Amino acid sequence: MTGLAERIRGGDLRALARGATIVENRGPQADELMAGLFPYTGRALLIGITGAPGSGKSTLVDQITTVYRAESKTVGVIAVDPTSPYTGGAILGDRVRMQRHHADAGVFIRSVATRGWMGGLSRAATDLALLMDAAGRDVVIIETVGVGQDEVEIARLADVTVVVQVPGMGDDVQAIKAGIMEIADVFVINKADLPGAAKLEREIRNNMTLAQQPSCWTPEVVKTVAHEAKGIDDLIGAVNRFREGRPARAQSAEVWGRRLREMLREKLLERVPATDLDRAAEDVAAHRRDPYSVTRDFLERIYQETQ
Numbered sequence: 221m222t223g224l225a226e227r228i229r230g231g232d233l234r235a236l237a238r239g240a241t242i243v244e245n246r247g248p249q250a251d252e253l254m255a256g257l258f259p260y261t262g263r264a265l266l267i268g269i270t271g272a273p274g275s276g277k278s279t280l281v282d283q284i285t286t287v288y289r290a291e292s293k294t295v296g297v298i299a300v301d302p303t304s305p306y307t308g309g310a311i312l313g314d315r316v317r318m319q320r321h322h323a324d325a326g327v328f329i330r331s332v333a334t335r336g337w338m339g340g341l342s343r344a345a346t347d348l349a350l351l352m353d354a355a356g357r358d359v360v361i362i363e364t365v366g367v368g369q370d371e372v373e374i375a376r377l378a379d380v381t382v383v384v385q386v387p388g389m390g391d392d393v394q395a396i397k398a399g400i401m402e403i404a405d406v407f408v409i410n411k412a413d414l415p416g417a418a419k420l421e422r423e424i425r426n427n428m429t430l431a432q433q434p435s436c437w438t439p440e441v442v443k444t445v446a447h448e449a450k451g452i453d454d455l456i457g458a459v460n461r462f463r464e465g466r467p468a469r470a471q472s473a474e475v476w477g478r479r480l481r482e483m484l485r486e487k488l489l490e491r492v493p494a495t496d497l498d499r500a501a502e503d504v505a506a507h508r509r510d511p512y513s514v515t516r517d518f519l520e521r522i523y524q525e526t527q
């Protein structure tokens with residue numbers, strides 16, 4: 221194992237920050253680092269928090285962090301920042317909100333911009349989570365916006381997936397629109413201080429009976445007022461009840477099956493220069509070539525280069 225990996229394992233914060241940058245930049249160095257650290261992963265509790273922009277996810281993460289810190293648990297936070305037109309300045313907002321934890325070495329926060337990841341977003345987020353896990357963080361919280369397949373997938377990779385809803389955003393349960401109803405292990409109705417919380421709870425419960433819960437678990441519905449720190453213990457209680465007697469999903473063969481497929485896809489695509497791919501796409505569009513032999517040729521080329 222490299223010196224950097226040793227320092228990360230030892231809990232050195234600057235080493236962890238460097239490791240995070242290496243992971244974000246990807247490449248062979250990142251693979252080598254993560255391969256060395258992988259044997260030391262699998263300890264952390266991985267919590268995914270997803271919901272609409274502005275639903276109070278960051279405020280919840282901040283409050284949850286405070287509770288875990290009071291129990292002397294170390295925390296890692298990964299904020300997946302959407303570059304979608306739904307929000308702006310999320311990184312700045314998260315910084316401001318997490319300010320009170322900034323001086324605390326027991327809290328390590330990293331924002332990941334979705335920009336430039338091109339589908340590798342869940343890979344980046346889960347690698348960061350593994351990195352924090354190897355660094356000895358007891359709890360790793362991933363905040364993602366529940367919009368878009370990538371973001372939903374990230375939340376699905378966690379040991380516990382928390383879906384945040386807020387009252388008064390129309391008649392439809394927002395989770396159904398975003399297609400995240402099925403992935404919730406715990407529902408949070410945040411901003412329960414606003415009108416409509418009881419109505420939203422009824423809607424969620426009604427829809428729950430319709431949606432097939434693959435895990436044979438009826439998700440608990442917890443009401444919170446995040447900025448007033450209300451309901452946070454209930455939320456952590458629901459997380460713990462879900463986790464009780466359940467194997468860690470983040471380390472399951474099912475999740476690794478999805479991750480390995482994505483890693484392989486990414487590695488294969490890395491071997492094909494984008495310009496070649498674009499040129500081939502033009503050829504296919506103009507019917508000069510067929511896509512089947514194009515694919516076969518690319519694979520053959522990768523195979524020959526690997527020899």
Ligand SMILES: Nc1nc2c(ncn2[C@@H]2O[C@H](COP(=O)(O)OP(=O)(O)O)[C@@H](O)[C@H]2O)c(=O)[nH]1
Nearest residue numbers: 273274275276277278279410411444445446447
């Ligand atoms: N009324 C009310 N406002 C809240 C509550 N929780 C968070 N907020 C506010 O909602 C806004 C968005 O919160 P934020 O945590 O950034 O949401 P995110 O985009 O989901 O991360 C902020 O102005 C918070 O202060 C709550 O329970 N009730």
Ligand SMILES: [Mg+2]
Nearest residue numbers: 277278310314
């Ligand atoms: Mg946020």
